[in-house]
Amino acid sequence: MNRKILIIEDEANIQELLRYNLEKNGYIVTISDNGIDGLQKALDQVPDLILLDLMLPGLDGLEVCKRLRMQKATRRVPIFMLTAKSEELDKILGLELGADDYITKPFSIKELIARIRAAMRRSDDESSDAPDKDEKCKIFKARGIEIDGEKFEVRKNNEKITLTLKEFELLKMLVENKGKVLTRDFLLDKIWGYEYMGDTRTVDVHIRHVRQKLNDDEGSGRMIETIRGVGYRFISEGE
Numbered sequence: 001m002n003r004k005i006l007i008i009e010d011e012a013n014i015q016e017l018l019r020y021n022l023e024k025n026g027y028i029v030t031i032s033d034n035g036i037d038g039l040q041k042a043l044d045q046v047p048d049l050i051l052l053d054l055m056l057p058g059l060d061g062l063e064v065c066k067r068l069r070m071q072k073a074t075r076r077v078p079i080f081m082l083t084a085k086s087e088e089l090d091k092i093l094g095l096e097l098g099a100d101d102y103i104t105k106p107f108s109i110k111e112l113i114a115r116i117r118a119a120m121r122r123s124d125d126e127s128s129d130a131p132d133k134d135e136k137c138k139i140f141k142a143r144g145i146e147i148d149g150e151k152f153e154v155r156k157n158n159e160k161i162t163l164t165l166k167e168f169e170l171l172k173m174l175v176e177n178k179g180k181v182l183t184r185d186f187l188l189d190k191i192w193g194y195e196y197m198g199d200t201r202t203v204d205v206h207i208r209h210v211r212q213k214l215n216d217d218e219g220s221g222r223m224i225e226t227i228r229g230v231g232y233r234f235i236s237e238g239e
């Protein structure tokens with residue numbers, strides 16, 4: 001089945017570059033050139049992935065991202081922010097608002113396609129009734145946190161916590177491997193599937209987000225420990 005990608009981008013030459021290359025790779029492409037229309041198209045069509053430019057007429061990319069994450073239909077759709085090099089601060093903010101990743105312009109088409117493929121593969125894995133379904137049904141519990149791999153639900157002391165897909169996967173990976181240190185590169189590879197291409201700050205920002213949502217404050221009761229310069233660890237009971 002051909003996957004749908006929505007491009008929300010106002011620059012005609014980038015629109016065409018993306019359309020040409022994505023269609024060549026078998027994707028069905030829809031283009032919107034402003035934030036308001038883009039948001040509407042995303043809600044109407046629920047694409048498999050959204051490429052979202054940061055600087056847009058109407059609503060900017062950050063606002064579009066925030067609103068997409070607030071809607072049930074688009075809460076889990078992978079969003080890649082397209083940013084210029086000079087927009088360093090904004091791309092971090094984009095991740096804060098729920099984008100899965102960012103692509104810096106000018107970008108390599110080869111790398112972009114590889115990242116899109118990886119993101120699609122992940123969402124395939126999550127929605128399929130593959131033989132490892134039993135594995136996904138498992139409920140992981142640790143320190144008052146309950147993770148339901150089938151319903152994609154997280155509860156802390158029986159209270160539901162809303163996480164984005166990447167945040168969910170990250171927490172699940174840490175809890176499944178509780179007590180062990182997981183490196184940033186490992187997490188980037190396993191959760192984002194990039195191998196050598198990603199930026200490990202993506203992991204840091206997502207971890208920060210998970211901590212905020214779990215109220216995992218610094219101090220003795222902290223659940224997710226930072227191993228400076230290495231990665232993260234979910235501290236198990238009784239440590």
Ligand code: CA
Pocket residue numbers: 009010011053054055056
């Ligand atoms: Ca723009």
